[in-house]
Amino acid sequence: xxxxxxxxxxxxxxxxxxxxxxxxxxxxxxxxxxxxxxxxxxxxxxxxxxxxxxxxxxxxxxxxxxxxxxxxxxxxxxxxxxxxxxxxxxxxxxxxxxxxxxxxxxxxxxxxxxxxxxxxxxxxxxxxxxxxxxxxxxxxxxxxxxxxxxxxxxxxxxxxxxxxxxxxxxxxxxxxxxxxxxxxxxxxxxxxxxxxxxxxxxxxxxxxxxxxxxxxxxxxxxxxxxxxxxxxxxxxxxxxxxxxxxxxxxxxxxxxxxxxxxxxxxxxxx
Numbered sequence: 001x002x003x004x005x006x007x008x009x010x011x012x013x014x015x016x017x018x019x020x021x022x023x024x025x026x027x028x029x030x031x032x033x034x035x036x037x038x039x040x041x042x043x044x045x046x047x048x049x050x051x052x053x054x055x056x057x058x059x060x061x062x063x064x065x066x067x068x069x070x071x072x073x074x075x076x077x078x079x080x081x082x083x084x085x086x087x088x089x090x091x092x093x094x095x096x097x098x099x100x101x102x103x104x105x106x107x108x109x110x111x112x113x114x115x116x117x118x119x120x121x122x123x124x125x126x127x128x129x130x131x132x133x134x135x136x137x138x139x140x141x142x143x144x145x146x147x148x149x150x151x152x153x154x155x156x157x158x159x160x161x162x163x164x165x166x167x168x169x170x171x172x173x174x175x176x177x178x179x180x181x182x183x184x185x186x187x188x189x190x191x192x193x194x195x196x197x198x199x200x201x202x203x204x205x206x207x208x209x210x211x212x213x214x215x216x217x218x219x220x221x222x223x224x225x226x227x228x229x230x231x232x233x234x235x236x237x238x239x240x241x242x243x244x245x246x247x248x249x250x251x252x253x254x255x256x257x258x259x260x261x262x263x264x265x266x267x268x269x270x
Contacts, residue, residue, distance in 0.1 A: 007032030015103030019210035206262025
């Protein structure tokens with residue numbers, strides 16, 4: 001395990017109830033960060049076979065890693081909820097040093113997945129929901145947290161993109177478009193934050209074996225190998241460990257970057 005190189009820092013992780021978000025929160029807590037654990041729903045962590053609530057997740061992270069945590073519920077497409085989430089995180093834990101904006105995904109307006117296979121006829125409400133949850137949430141959450149970092153002249157921001165953004169796909173058209181926009185916004189924000197000593201980067205995973213991924217589609221068992229080949233689906237930890245690079249000392253002079261985590265599945269230029 002890495003040393004507690006981030007001892008006492010405060011991290012806000014959005015979408016932290018399960019999957020990659022929880023793994024990012026666990027990784028930062030293991031490095032010594034106090035964690036603001038955000039989720040959209042109290043029972044979100046149990047939606048794909050789990051048993052915990054968001055309260056349980058926050059408590060488990062605190063107990064395991066001996067850090068302080070706070071549970072925060074809010075809709076990251078709603079500016080009022082975003083402001084309240086950031087305000088409450090800082091009231092409970094102190095100024096935010098690290099933002100991991102993980103909330104998003106290819107989720108439709110009513111909580112399911114949109115039908116993404118017909119680019120021409122996809123429903124308007126599904127287009128808006130996916131763009132809101134991936135592009136607009138990235139803009140508004142980063143905007144809110146960046147203001148405080150500018151005042152303090154320090155901070156690390158990491159957004160979560162997707163390799164889907166690098167190649168057009170009929171079966172992920174709106175999601176890919178939203179992630180591409182969010183990743184370009186991240187680079188633009190990185191340029192603005194340079195004078196304030198705030199780094200801004202993106203982690204762009206490929207297919208990753210989160211609870212939602214393995215419970216919402218047929219998965220080739222051969223792709224679940226954990227060693228011996230890169231032609232497989234990533235484990236959650238293989239993606240989550242990259243947060244240490246961007247949030248830790250090694251990332252102090254790295255900004256405006258998009259790091260793909262897909263075992264070399266996509267090798268063309270960004």
